[in-house]
Amino acid sequence: MEVTEAVRTGLLGHFGVDPASIDSASVTFLGLEPIEILRIVEGDVVHYATLGGSRHPMGDPTALHADPVRGARAELVLTMRSGVGASAGLAKSLGVLAAAPAVEGVVLQADALMDLGEPMWRNAPFTAVLLGGSDIPDVVLPEPAEPVRYFAVTPVTATEAAWVRVRGAQALRDAWREAGIDVRDPERGAASL
Template sequence: MDVIESVRAAVLGYFGVPSADSASVTFLGLEPIEILRIPGGEFVHYVTLGGARHPMTDPAAAVVDPERGPRAELVLTLRGSAAHTGLTRALGVLIASPAVEGVVLQPDALLDLGEPLWRNAPFTAVLLGPGDIPDLALPEPADPVRFLSVAPITATEAAWVRLRGAPALREAWAEADIDVRDPERGAANL
C-alpha cells in the first residue's frame, strides 16, 4: 500500500485538479515531505504529503504499532495567490512534529514554531481544526488519514488558546468576523 499516492489522489480529487505544484522538504533522519500548492479561485491551498506515512504514537508508549494509530496531513488555505516565502518549510516542520517531537496532531492542537510561518508574517503558531477533506480510509488494520485544517495565529492568540482554550479563540474570531484564511489579517482583540 502506497499511502502517500493514495493521499495525493484523494487531495487532487477533492480539489478537482489533475495535478498540483509541489515542493519537497527534508529533515535529517526523516523521509521527504512534499507540500502541494493548489490554487482555486480566490484561495490557494497548501497540503502536506508525508505525515500519513506512519501512524502517530505517544512517545511514552512501551510498544509502537507500525500499522495502527492516528494518521494526519495538514491543509492550510490562504486568500489570494501571493507567494509566501518560507511557508513550505514551516508546514514541513509542523507535519514532521509527530516524528521529531512525539506530538499527536489532532483538532484543537496548538503548535508553536516560535518564528514567523512565512517571511514577515505576524503568525508564529497554528491552531489545528477538523478539515474539509473527508478522511481517507486505508486497508485494515491501518487507521484512516485525517486532513486537519491549519489556522495561522499570532503569539497573542496562542497565549489565549493556552489560557482559555481553542473554542474560546474560535468564538472570538466569529464575534470579530475574522477570516483566518486572510494572510493580512490582524490578531483578534482578546
C-alpha cells in the same frame, strides 16, 4: 497502494484537480522521508496541503515499540485568500508541523496549538497555528491501518496563542467570528482579545 499515493489520490480527487496543474515543494529532515507541500489554487483561495506526514502512524512517544501499522495518521492543510509562496518559508513551516509526530512524538489533533517559535513565513505576525477540522474526507487505508485525517491549519499570533492557552480554542474561534475576522487572509490582524 502506498499510503502517500493513496493520500495524494484522495486529496486531488477532493479538489478535482489534475496532478499536472499543481505546484509542490519538498522539505526534508535528517532521518525522515521528504514531506511534500502541494499548492492547489481554487478560485480566490490557495490550499497548501502536506503529503508524507501520514506515512507512519502517530503513536505514544513513551511506548517501548512503535506499531508500524496501527495508530492515527494525519496531514495538514492551510487555506489562504492569496498565495504566500514557498520562497517565503511557508513550505518549511508546514513541513516542520507535519513532521512533528515523527520528530517530537506529537499527536496531531483538532484544537491543538502548535508553536513554531518563529514567523510562519517571512515577515508574518503568526508564530503558532491552531489545528481544526477540515472538509477534506478521511483517506481510508487497508485494514488494520486507521484512516488518514486532514486537519485545517489556522495561523495565530503570539497574543492569540496565549488566548488559546487561557480560554481554549473555541473561545478564540468565537472571538474571530464576533470580530468578523477572515482567518484565511494572510494580511489579517490579530483578534482584539
